[in-house]
Amino acid sequence: MENSSRPPAPLPHPAEDVLDHVGYRLKRAHAALRSAMDQALREHDLTVPQYACLEVLAARPGLSNAELARATFVTRQSMNVLLRGLQEAGLLTRPASVETGRARPTTLTDEGRRRLNAAQGVVYAIEARMIQAIPDERLTELLEDLDRIVRALTD
Template identity: 65%
Template sequence: MNARVPTEPSGPTDDVTHHVGYLLKRAQAALRGAMDRVLREHGMTVPQYATLELLALHPGMSNADLARATFVTRQSGNVVLRGLQEAGLITRPATADHGRARPARLTETGRARLTAVQASVYAIEQRMVEAIPPQRVAALLGDLDRIATVLED
């Protein structure tokens, strides 16, 4: 679909396919589809990949924190963590030191698996960035962050 994208904000009676929300969802769906395709080649899902990326940055995150950060429910996050643990990609203690949180950490195998898939995923992001004039990338990132922040309140 290569429809003309209006430069003025649309109103409630205009074509919904030109609304900001619709275009954001279209971009998100395209990103998810592209990621699904490359991750499938590595036997991985988007939530699994996102979990590995986050654990590489923040070792010891809990299931609840990982679920929030990867946009899945806590129950789904727990299924993802169990699968990654069974595959030997992460470790979690059998019991919690305090409370219920069992911090997760990448194993060496998990770190290697993440490294193997990163180039493919980062290439998708590079394709997205190349579609935007370089002088507008920082503004777009700021706009997306502000949109998320105003809707999270």
């Protein structure tokens, strides 16, 4: 049972209410980005995780299931399902087996590259909208701040 006589935890920074907290604002920005991407990618018959997988594979062909999962922020189990779906759609290829180890390197097919190229336009337009909302002189600082937040939470 919770002790209701315990004083509330001190606020990490001055805030009127929870909606002013940094974590809440980051989540709100993430939700807005995800919603915009979901909507834009529908016309390309892709989900955000599928798009992310194609984008990472274009930059780093041959990654394993586990490496792709880490790079796209999904579980290995989810990535396995995602890869099967993309393979069945003809967007990527994986060998049925490998001579050594268990990792099956994954690469985009020509159709996968075509679909990715078509979808990149709408995704990059969304990123451009985000960037246009930030004064040019503050973009580098924002990116550095976001990296510092990640380091603070993962160190």
